[in-house]
Amino acid sequence: MKPLTYLHGEPKIVWEEEEIQQMIINEKLQYAAMEKFSYGWPDIQELRRLIPKQCDLKGEVNIGLLSNRYVLIRASLLEDYVNLLSKPQFYITHNYRSYPMRTLKWDPLFDPEEETTTTIAWISFPSLPLNFFGKKTIFSLAAAVERPLQVDMATQNRTR
Known part of the structure; x- marks a missing residue:
């Protein structure tokens, strides 16, 4: 447990950069990418089945919903992470429809209301x-x- 300190009567906890990096590793986020769907998408169960095949991912991936338009992909292999980030957009095909999926680098300070400024x-x-x-x-x-x-x-x- 991190000790609580107070600043102007408000509680705060301070983490060092090394601690934050260890949290990222513990949560398997070192190879995490975000996928943005701007025009609809299949349900999350279908995405978990379709994304690894259609994005040609070799290793294990964990796919979860971040917000109403963003999906988080935690890749287990650096090769898959680079593959995802090296293509600015994929098209996920399901039931004769094609859904554009834009790839973004995951950032610990991600805010779904703001466009990311990070790129590869x-x-x-x-x-x-x-x-x-x-x-x-x-x-x-x-x-x-x-x-x-x-x-x-x-x-x-x-x-x-």
Whole structure:
């Protein structure tokens, strides 16, 4: 239990960044993506069946309703997480209807009333010397923009 403190007579609890990161891991949210349906969607049971197949997810996923238009997908594999975030939109087909589903990165401060400003981007380092192609080096360079997710296959294999 975290100790309660008071600020101007109001109770508050303070968590350190490391504690918040541990909560994210404990709740299996490190590979969490949100899917936004703007124009209707099948019921949640159907989505749990359809999304893994139609989004080509390989590992186990937990799919739950966040709000009236948002679904949370907690992937167990980094590969599935990257797959979800690398495509800005999927189309879920059910009963001869197609439902556009927009993928967003889950954020602990998510508010369904506000549009998210977080997105996924590919970062390119033109003319990068070969001795900088190691994963730790690439991740260190990419961290200048934000937390890197993955190195592409061409870089890993040093083919391009």
